[in-house]
Amino acid sequence: MASPPSSARPARIVVLVSGSGTNLQALLDAIAADPDGFGARIVAVGADRDDITGLERATRAGLPTFVCKVTDYGSRAEWDAALAEAVSAYEPDLVVSAGFMKIVGQEFLARFGGRTVNTHPALLPSFPGAHGVRDALAYGAKVTGCTVHFVDDGVDTGPIIAQGVVEVRDEDDEAALHERIKEVERTLLVEVVGRLARDGYRIEGRKVHVGE
Template structure:
């Protein structure tokens, strides 16, 4: 009988409530998922995401930007914190800080982020608001590998969400979150079980 492959190691970075983190924690309770969350990092204390990790028995760490003399020092410290947990993938689940060159050198081909628009349209902090203002009929979410730009890395997957006539920013954002969370869990599972290649801007999962 063949031994099952060891579960891939996920380090998840959060800045807020951690709803995407919770979805990953829940998925990882099934051994067939192929991954487990081995640590949760944050850029601030007192957030629900850290509480979710503690409740699941997952180690946590905090790297606050204000605790370091420079952003470069913070980037080095964050890199070291994450590296301690030997991740196969690092996932930004609502992490509101842009990582720097040291982090990307260590994890750039393994660092994923999810964004609440269909990139390259509407990057930045206000994807749903900007989509509504533009009058698009379809919005959605994008999962991508992070590079040195803002929401510019190679795309893993996208999911569409229709824009309704009576949508406002809150209602559209909430519907996108549901689809975004489902996509995140599904695609992380695919990546860890099947592997991937990045060729230029093209991400291929066998």
């Protein structure tokens, strides 16, 4: 699977959020700092609920927003199809799951598989799932970190694009460790999205080749 960059225009990105939107803000700041050189622009922000700071950040940035709540649909499959349709309306080259706390399904992946980027607060394949930071601490890991990967039909099982390492300190609790991971995660996500947009990429099995 390959996705070459477009020399004619910046890559179009839809960002999905579920909470405070700090990863979204990092992307907004990076694009604003170098709008011509970054290689991408955010064209819309979507969410799975409407009472979150992430949507407020998008509105302040002048971006269109949309909300797809699971509870508004009769089944998870209907919600997934509605989310895919809402994202499709903005014709994105990439979709960035920036703290989006819902697992997408078959319809979404049929349209955006190999184009949806996610972050995870652990060094995959270790400690997947919702409690990666807590699980790393409980296991006694000496280093952990964050992973930027493409989304597939598993839980944190998609091809890995990049990883950042964070040391686990003796005095760490979950909150302190997670905060340090988030700092690395924001920087890594911005770097990865920019590189994917500017240089293109291809996915061969489990390996992601950027700009090759």
